[in-house]
Amino acid sequence: QVQLVESGGGLVQDGGSLRLSCAGSGRAASTYTVGWFRQAPGKDRDFVAGISWWGGDTYYSDSVKGRFTISRDNAKNTVYLQMNTLKPEDTAVYYCAASTRATSTTSDDFNSWGQGTQVTVSS
Numbered sequence: 001q002v003q004l005v006e007s008g009g010g011l012v013q014d015g016g017s018l019r020l021s022c023a024g025s026g027r028a029a030s031t032y033t034v035g036w037f038r039q040a041p042g043k044d045r046d047f048v049a050g051i052s053w054w055g056g057d058t059y060y061s062d063s064v065k066g067r068f069t070i071s072r073d074n075a076k077n078t079v080y081l082q083m084n085t086l087k088p089e090d091t092a093v094y095y096c097a098a099s100t101r102a103t104s105t106t107s108d109d110f111n112s113w114g115q116g117t118q119v120t121v122s123s
Helices: none
Strands: 003-007 010-013 018-025 033-039 045-052 058-060 068-073 078-083 092-099 110-113 117-122
Touching (some): 003 092, 003 110, 018 117, 033 078, 033 110
Parallel strands (some): 010 117
Antiparallel strands (some): 045 058
C-alpha cells in the first residue's frame, strides 16, 4: 500500500493559482495511475485529473480542462496539480490517490488515498 501526502493548498483569490503536491512513499510497483479528486462540503468526491505514473499520459474532468495541469516527477515520487484561473467553485478538499487501473475516474478504482489538502477560492 502506497502512502500519499498532499500539500500546497490554501486560500487564493478568484482567478489565482495554486500548485498542489502529492508525495508518495512505499509506492507499489503495481501503481499505474495517480489521480486527483476533490470534495466540497455536502458534495460527492469528484474526479479532477489523472496521470499514468510511468507513461505520463494525462486526462481531466471537463470542469478543469484547460485550467489545471497534472504532472509527475518520478525521481521525487511526487505528482503535482497546477491549478490556474481558479474559481470559487473549485473550493474543496483535494485528495490524491493511486490506482492499479488505467484511465479511471472512479473513486472505487483508487485504493490508496492521501489525507487531503484544503483549497479555498474566494470571490
